Amino acid sequence: MLILAVMWGLSIPVTKLGLESLPPLTLTAMRFAIAVPLLLVFAVGRHPLPRYAWPRVAMLGVLGIGIGQVAQTFGVTGTSASVGTIISATIPIFIVFFAALRLKQHVSGWQKLGLLAAFAGIALVAFARGHGAATISETTAAGASCVLLSALAIAFYYVWSVELTSAYGTATVAAWSTLFGFIALLPWALWEMWHVPFHVTTPGVSAAVYLGVVVTVAGLFLWLNLLRIVPARVAASVQFLQPVFGIAAASFMFGDRLGPSFVLGVALVLAGLALTMASRNEEGNGAQRSNVR
Known part of the structure; x- marks a missing residue:
């Protein structure tokens, strides 16, 4: 659980590092060009x-990659690594509410309060100015909105994938949806490569490899194996540790300074996460069983 929290927690800071030399669509395309063959290898011999089912799985991939991952990458260009990390940490909260809408799962009053606390925290961390707030990369409203859009899209991706993985298996759906999403992304990435000057650097390639191999592939299978040996409620505690490691990494890598408003916002988001997940029972954890970055 600790290793997984570190792996996933570093995803936003590493993305920020990759964007220093690679444009957003190019970095995302490189990430999934690495991840797709590995996922397909794991899917060989499993449920065909x-x-x-191709259209539904293709739409799932476009939602998860074409909207979710692309919006996250663009959002990170307009936010500090710390702000991007804490907004991204709201994904499990949105999973609960999308599960209520699509899977008809009950939402308690505490969970609703958790959503309100999380939104208040997002507002604080996204729009904090001065007082020691992160200054290496000024956070813009557009950047914060893109990361929030990414969190919403990825949360709905997880909830929607529950119906498909129950029928065709997690590895199969993960591999094929990622492939379809990558195919949809590729023309736009090629256009960007042709029109936007960039330099292929060791940090940029290393970031793409980390995101593709460690975050996408290894993270998925480590999460699935974790769910086999510990209760889902216990495994979910990974969500609390991710932003801690992510913010620490952002502070170390980019010198992000965390002011009082940011710290209060982080506390509200984590409180919202605690309220949302503490009141979930084991039967309501179906959506979270597909929770991968």
């Missing part, structure tokens, strides 16, 4: 994906 019938052709009638």
Whole structure:
């Protein structure tokens, strides 16, 4: 659980590092060009994906990668690594509420309060100015909005994937949805490569490899194996540790300074996460069983 929290917690700071030399769509395309073959290898010999399921799985991939991951990468260009990390940490909160809408799961009053606390925290961390707030990369409203859009899209991706993984298996759906999402992204990434000057650097390639191999592939299978040996409620505690490691890494890598408003916002987001997840029972954890970055 600790290793997984570190792996996923570093995803936003590493993305920020990669964006110093690579444009957003190019970095995202490189990430999934690395991840897709590995995911397909793991899917070989498992439940085959019938052709009638292709459109739904393709739409799932476009949502998760074409909207979720692309919006996250663009958002990180307009936020500090610390702000991007804490906004991204709200994904499990949105999972609960999308599960209520699509899977008809009950939402308690505490969970609603958790959502309000999380939004208040997002507002504080996204729009803090001065007082020691992160200054290496000034956070813009557009950047914070993109990361929030990413959190919403990825949360809905996880909830929607529950229906498909129950029918065709997690590895199969993860591999094929990622492939379809990558195919949809590729023309735009090629256009960007042609029109936007960039330099292929060791930090940029290393960031793409880390995001593809460690965050996407290794994180997925470590999470699935974790769910087999510990209760989902215990495994979910990874969500509390991710932003801690992410913010610490952002402070170390980019010198982000955390002012009082930012610290209060982080506390509100973590409180919202605690309220949302503490009142979930084991039967309501179906959506979270697909929770991968």
